[in-house]
Amino acid sequence: MRRQIPLYIVLVCGIVFVIQFFIPSHESEFIFEYGQDWVMVIGILALPLGIWSYLRKTWLTAVKKPKERFFAGVSLFGFAIMMLTGLKRESLMAGSLYMELFEYVLIPIQATIFSLLAFYIASAAYRAFRARSVIATMLLGTAFIVMLRLIPLGPISDVNQALVGWILSVPNMAAKRGLLIGIGLGAIATCIKIILGIERTYLGRD
Amino acid sequence: MIRFKIRLALILISASVLLLFGYISSPGQELEAPPEPLPAPPTNVVISDDPNDDGHTTIVSWQLSRDDGAGLNNVMAYEIFRSTSPEGEFLQVGVMGKGLDSYIDRGEKEKTRNGEPNPRYIGAGIDYYYKMRAKSTTGTYSEFSELVVGQAKNNWYHTGKTNIMIAVLIFSGLVIYFITAAKRGKELYVRPIAGIDAVDESIGRATEMGRPILFVLGTGTAADLATIAGYTILARVAKMTADYQTKVLVPVNEPVMLAVAQETVKSAYMEAGRPDMYDEQNIFYVTAMQFPFVAAVCGLMIREQTATNFYMGIFHAESLILAETGAITGAIQISGTDQLAQLPFFIAATDYTLIGEELYAASGYLSKEALLLGPVKAQDYAKVILLTLLGLAVITWSFGWGFFKSLISTIS
Numbered sequence: 001m002r003r004q005i006p007l008y009i010v011l012v013c014g015i016v017f018v019i020q021f022f023i024p025s026h027e028s029e030f031i032f033e034y035g036q037d038w039v040m041v042i043g044i045l046a047l048p049l050g051i052w053s054y055l056r057k058t059w060l061t062a063v064k065k066p067k068e069r070f071f072a073g074v075s076l077f078g079f080a081i082m083m084l085t086g087l088k089r090e091s092l093m094a095g096s097l098y099m100e101l102f103e104y105v106l107i108p109i110q111a112t113i114f115s116l117l118a119f120y121i122a123s124a125a126y127r128a129f130r131a132r133s134v135i136a137t138m139l140l141g142t143a144f145i146v147m148l149r150l151i152p153l154g155p156i157s158d159v160n161q162a163l164v165g166w167i168l169s170v171p172n173m174a175a176k177r178g179l180l181i182g183i184g185l186g187a188i189a190t191c192i193k194i195i196l197g198i199e200r201t202y203l204g205r206d
Numbered sequence: 207m208i209r210f211k212i213r214l215a216l217i218l219i220s221a222s223v224l225l226l227f228g229y230i231s232s233p234g235q236e237l238e239a240p241p242e243p244l245p246a247p248p249t250n251v252v253i254s255d256d257p258n259d260d261g262h263t264t265i266v267s268w269q270l271s272r273d274d275g276a277g278l279n280n281v282m283a284y285e286i287f288r289s290t291s292p293e294g295e296f297l298q299v300g301v302m303g304k305g306l307d308s309y310i311d312r313g314e315k316e317k318t319r320n321g322e323p324n325p326r327y328i329g330a331g332i333d334y335y336y337k338m339r340a341k342s343t344t345g346t347y348s349e350f351s352e353l354v355v356g357q358a359k360n361n362w363y364h365t366g367k368t369n370i371m372i373a374v375l376i377f378s379g380l381v382i383y384f385i386t387a388a389k390r391g392k393e394l395y396v397r398p399i400a401g402i403d404a405v406d407e408s409i410g411r412a413t414e415m416g417r418p419i420l421f422v423l424g425t426g427t428a429a430d431l432a433t434i435a436g437y438t439i440l441a442r443v444a445k446m447t448a449d450y451q452t453k454v455l456v457p458v459n460e461p462v463m464l465a466v467a468q469e470t471v472k473s474a475y476m477e478a479g480r481p482d483m484y485d486e487q488n489i490f491y492v493t494a495m496q497f498p499f500v501a502a503v504c505g506l507m508i509r510e511q512t513a514t515n516f517y518m519g520i521f522h523a524e525s526l527i528l529a530e531t532g533a534i535t536g537a538i539q540i541s542g543t544d545q546l547a548q549l550p551f552f553i554a555a556t557d558y559t560l561i562g563e564e565l566y567a568a569s570g571y572l573s574k575e576a577l578l579l580g581p582v583k584a585q586d587y588a589k590v591i592l593l594t595l596l597g598l599a600v601i602t603w604s605f606g607w608g609f610f611k612s613l614i615s616t617i618s
Binding site: 018021022023024025026027028029039042043046047048049050051053054056057060068071106109110113114116117120121123124125127128176179180181182183185186187188189190191192193194198199201202203204 | 258259260261262315330360361362363364367370371374377378381385427429431434435437438440441460461462464465466469470472473487490491492493494495496497498500501505509523526527529530533544546549550551553554555561562563564565566567569577578581582584585588589592
């Protein structure tokens, strides 16, 4: 019974939202938005669960793993500071300590992590473009042509531009659309499995 | 005397020239440039309802001014005005260029704004009055067209989605047919997928090395289909790790995802008969922010030296950072996502990749249950039907016959 009720809810909601897709009326729009609001409400209700998980995990790391104690301490300190500075109503206004920490500490740290991507692209490209087989060699050749698009090549620039345009808009686009068709069908099939209760892993145990 | 006469004649000639010049240069009425003729207004203005909306849109169509592309040929644009009463204040709601003969008036849905009636609001069942005028290239305007009235309607069926509905019904029929066939004992062949076949091997490797397994459900939300497909693979992986007594670490970026992932792993351990091995601490929430999450997961890979990394779900710019860090630590990596932009990164940096639909099909492949294999088979047949239809549409449209093209077109 514990599992049957959620399955019935999924069945009813699934059918209602499939029908809703074909009805443009504002009553139908209201149902859709109401459903979206509920998703948000559930997300907010689950937030304490996440905070508790984070605090417990970090605390236990600090206690049980001496090597990681310093980092766990920094993490807990950061959590406490951001929470305390964010308690005030005006903390979201420009110039507040909360916003200063957000803009001048958190954002630069995030940018640093993001910038790693530039180096990782180089190392991944090195592996991807090694000419180990006929197909890999074709990939290397194609990538070489596409990359040359950004470089002035004098008299052959126009030819290269046309070739790159063709590569991107014909074989590349065909592959992307083929993948999209497969993804679309896979998504519909998964939806049907969920609505009919065939796919129920996300519900956990009986 | 003669000299006097010559002088007089010169004076008279000069005076005449000056008078003549003054006459020509004076702003006399007779020589003023004629006023520029005004363009003719558009005619036959018709207001109709958008048949596929919720009653906040009307369609204004008209017959072009006779000076648009012909006649004086001086029309530059058309201005469309709307009011709720014929005598009321008219609000300009749109401008369309010359040669265009319709305008979709998408009204706003809020009746009031800042406590005041919203003039841009359009509601169903209310009379709206429209008039138009043409604007010339020199900035002059035609007279207004005749006043016309129309209403928006709250529609109950989207006419542009009929083909989608038929396609969904056909596909659902195929799914049900193959599920029924599989339940009756019909053997369904599905092509092998290297990424799924490698799951068992990679978990075995981690067990042999005595190192944990990392499972990342992406940076989407718990309700995303790709994440739900990720739960299915997580259940399978968790069951195997319970059998092999190997630790599985699942960092998540959303509290709802945390609850579902914990429940999934817990039930997998119970199914494997090893509930004692389940440790809630191994499935934990990190942060909802993208790059802090990446930093935490990369740190986890390096500190714990995970032997196998799974990336299943929705990924964004973090895909390559995660996969490259995993490659540096020497882990076997299996990825799967439906994000087209991230697939090349995963293909380049991980050992196996479930591409798009393979991620959704994984549950059927892993379980080999008839109920789950049926939809996979239905997908294959749907692809054949769709590709046939696309081929026919391209060929017939090339010869000017648009029937098949219309079957695969939608109206937004």
